[in-house]
Amino acid sequence: MSYEYVIPEPSADALSRINPEDEDIEIIKTYNTSADAATSKVKEKLDLLENVILNVAITGNTGAGKSTYVNAVRGVPDDDEGSAPTGVTETTMEPLMYPHPTMANVRIWDLPGIGSPKFKAKQYLKDVKFKTFDFFIIITSERFKENDIMLAKEIMRKKKLFYFVRSKIDNDIRAEMKKKNFSQEEVLSKIREDCTKNLKKVGAPKVFLVSSCDLGSYDFQLLIDTLEEELPMHKRLALLQSLPVCSVAMIDKKTKALQRLIWLIAFSSSTIAMAPVPGLSFACNLGIMIAFFQRCFDAFGLDDRSLKILSGRVDKSTEEVKQPMKSRFKEGVDRKVVMKFFTTAEMGAAITIAYVLSTIPVVGTLATGGVSFGTIFYLLNKGLNEMAEDAKLVLLGAGLEASEQEKEDRDKDTKEPEPEKEP
Ligand SMILES: Nc1nc2c(ncn2[C@@H]2O[C@H](COP(=O)(O)OP(=O)(O)OP(=O)(O)O)[C@@H](O)[C@H]2O)c(=O)[nH]1
Ligand SMILES: [Mg+2]
Structure with missing residues (x-):
């Protein structure tokens, strides 16, 4: 016996909210004509997004700050176990790989320095197995030199x-601050101009001014x-998830990237619901949700390890930096917390019905499938949004991002005073 299982043709409005890319829309459209093909395409895509390997190479002169940068983008303090060794005497002699925690x-990858006068870019790239890397960051703490240029070319x-x-x-x-008429913008634009001048031989490349401490x-x-x-x-999604939470803008970027995964997960979970085993879809959906929420929790740096590092940075206790969190994820992601999503008043009714129906063979295959996509998506x-809010509260609480009110006050303070009117 076969049962008709149809995800309703998505409306333009629904599609815009789901926000899939063009090729995803094609998959959704083909679902009604070839469910199996669409399902396996979605699973393939999810697998690619969740497991893609991203290799980033950090290179540059000795002492330029390569290892410090490696630690900063991994969100690991320099003195942490498993961090890249840094300091004036430490020198990275061979490519060392540091996985994200x-x-x-x-x-x-922390690559060896390129400072030697005998430096040969071609041989260097061969030695470090350049094909491994998705992109290179060439760092300098002073002027870009001939070796940086040779390597870039x-x-x-x-x-x-x-x-x-x-x-x-x-x-x-810090050094320029002591001078009279200090202007941060002027200092930055001077450094930028200087770098551009030094890099003329490689065209007009962008140079990013960065502090690994901030x-x-x-x-x-x-x-x-x-x-x-x-x-x-x-690759973009992997990069955004892995970066440390250093600003509200970064949290918004991470939220957007993680949203990309949601419709794919909801879609694939709705097809699990077709399995004619009572209760199976509920258990599977719960597992899928826990895995997704754990991914978000880590990406937003809400885990104990990240909060402990943050508290060390801002000289507060872990409890203090955690205190502003309001969501139900305050104590972490587990089955109990995720179950709470199924018992809130708004979701209760829909889920109870889906669950009860799913325990009845035959009807269950239809009913659970029918609500599953929308429910899981929702x-x-x-x-995700609850956690993003929490991440922002933690950042504000730690004093690493100004609140809207503080920004307004600051803007007011820096505005030129209105000239007094002549009487
Ligand atoms: N203030 C400040 N210091 C930095 C920054 N980046 C690196 N440093 C310091 O510069 C020194 C050298 O940094 P490393 O990261 O060890 O440099 P490296 O390029 O890995 O050096 P080698 O492995 O020897 O080639 C260390 O004392 C760091 O603490 C930064 O953005 N700001
Ligand atoms: Mg180093």
């Missing part, structure tokens, strides 16, 4: 992506925006 598929020749980063900007700002300031966000534009979609979005 919560996303092992994102790998940051060779990377270009190999048709790989690279980005110039001028590091230790916080040091430059990723929330200067050009780090701009660097990520650029990477986002230039990386293939599936619940995953709700959980």
